[in-house]
Amino acid sequence: MSVFQVELKKVVDDSYEIEIGYQLENRLIEDLKNGLVGKIKKFAVITDSTVKELYADHIVTLLQEAGYQAREFVFTAGETSKTRKTKEEVEDAMLEAGFRRDCCIIAVGGGVVTDLSGFLAGTYGRGVPFINYATTLLAAADASVGGKTAVDTPLATNLIGLFNQPEKVYLDIAAWKTLPQRQLSSGMAETIKHACMADKEMFEFLEKHMEDIFAGDREACEYIAKKNCQIKYAVVMKDEKEQGLREILNLGHTVGRAIETVSDYRLLHGEALSIGMVAMTELAHRLGYMTEEEKTAVKNLLEKAKLPVEIPEYIDREALVKKLYTDKKVRDGKLRFVVEKGIGGIVEFEEGVFATPVEEAVARDIIMKMK
């Protein structure tokens, strides 16, 4: 018997910039000219059927005008496209078009496009660089920090994927103007969650400027885009390996995710989260971590963002209680919740422990008594 030691210790630098601004298409081209991805001259622009005409076509044209080889790969818009099958189809189309290891992927769209493209980039030729050009508030709020990329399978969402960091992220605020209101509101739910868990000042800003944001005010939009990045980044950096702290990003998601599923995805993720936030504040109140006023402030802000704050009639509340047990925070068969503390804080139950066991009876009672 003999042993051979393979030594593979090295320094990896996956740092990248998130640029937040208004119509960043030309900034992207400039960056490429300035060597953002080295000498690469071949770009696969991946997008969905809605974003194609709105933004991606234009980017492809700009790339070509700048002398790059650029091809567009388009899949049907919507979460149902975030599958291994779509990944395979895009891969085959790229291979067919002669793309090999010497290319760079540019994802233009919302979280579905960036999640799928980032995953695809990570396994194409064992990894090619990718750039995210994010066109939704949700992608700005949540999907551009953390390096999570994935697709869904019939049995689990986001379970097949990779941690893979982009070369750069562009958050184009101008693109939010074409977003349907429900989509903008849905992204706002994650934004409000961030404020609730980490930043009272941001919460107050949102109370004051919600209309401005919906009206597309540049400064207000830039402010929240940047705040979102900062808050998520602070959490992710302190907890890269998905231990305790990252769980706080799950605030409101215990009930939220369950409602989303029980609604059979009639509710968008952010809409379900909004209802989950209301349930969570009630729990926080009962546990003594939020006052009646704070609870109301969160609810009012969600309503200002045109988000639902009541459980829709068609939801079977008993089914909802059962569904809580599929939450990934469940441990030894016990429900666990992340709990807000006042406005802009999270309860740390023990050192490094940010989720607390909650009796089913309590969770049920909250759900049954909610509007």
Added chain:
Amino acid sequence: MSVFQVELKKVVDDSYEIEIGYQLENRLIEDLKNGLVGKIKKFAVITDSTVKELYADHIVTLLQEAGYQAREFVFTAGETSKTRKTKEEVEDAMLEAGFRRDCCIIAVGGGVVTDLSGFLAGTYGRGVPFINYATTLLAAADASVGGKTAVDTPLATNLIGLFNQPEKVYLDIAAWKTLPQRQLSSGMAETIKHACMADKEMFEFLEKHMEDIFAGDREACEYIAKKNCQIKYAVVMKDEKEQGLREILNLGHTVGRAIETVSDYRLLHGEALSIGMVAMTELAHRLGYMTEEEKTAVKNLLEKAKLPVEIPEYIDREALVKKLYTDKKVRDGKLRFVVEKGIGGIVEFEEGVFATPVEEAVARDIIMKMK
């Protein structure tokens, strides 16, 4: 416009051990008990339909006896299974069986099993640890160092995948005894290639002990398994990013890969490589880097390993010449070859350049004049 900087610089340690020995099943169990993969208690053993009964079933039994939760996931043996579809089927079966992020994958088999399993492990739950228990000489010779994992697609072999390092690799020499002779010979081709490019002493050892290896002599088998690791490791370490040096591993592969394809995979990879090595030595001879005797020595050694050294009758030699252009070393439409220097060396044409342009007329002439 504002810019947010995401800092992600860190030290990554992907080091691992390759243990080479005779019947290592119990060593694997010991290592797990000693914390090889931390507290993980759940194992997905991935294997193929041939290796299942020969080795994998036994490992599953040992795991279960040791108190671990272990399930076997089996796919049909053969290169044609190394696809995204098989990966998807195994993933779905694992999800169905309740495997989430808290598991470890153990690949038991040859290069097809370890390539597919390593890739699958890298994207399951955004990455779970994996262990390779390699049962073929080829896996020992080639697949256990370098971290390459991949699957094939209709348009390209090994192009969808990842660099992903295992927690540990076991090279079980006892398993070579059940390998069909053609498979053993095929693995021997890569072994001879390693000796040719880097180690004259190993070359002489092979000349002397080829029969012993085929007879399953432990010491001789251990020696070559270890040498293979050392040689490949030295190359891969010096060239992690697949720049120049790694190309030397391609010795003999320019013609080899082409014959493999033109034979429509009637020839195993190592068999095709063997013929490619003969073609390469002729080129080396013509370029003045190998003597007539050295050329003959390589050919004799390949024959000793029961490998073909002539182009089969059914091969269309013109088609073969054409096929050379699909080689990944082709640059600006020009064929490029890695060339052996004497026995145990490689020609460095310029600093860091290990492949040289070769006129098609020369390549054609060599192919046409070969037996």
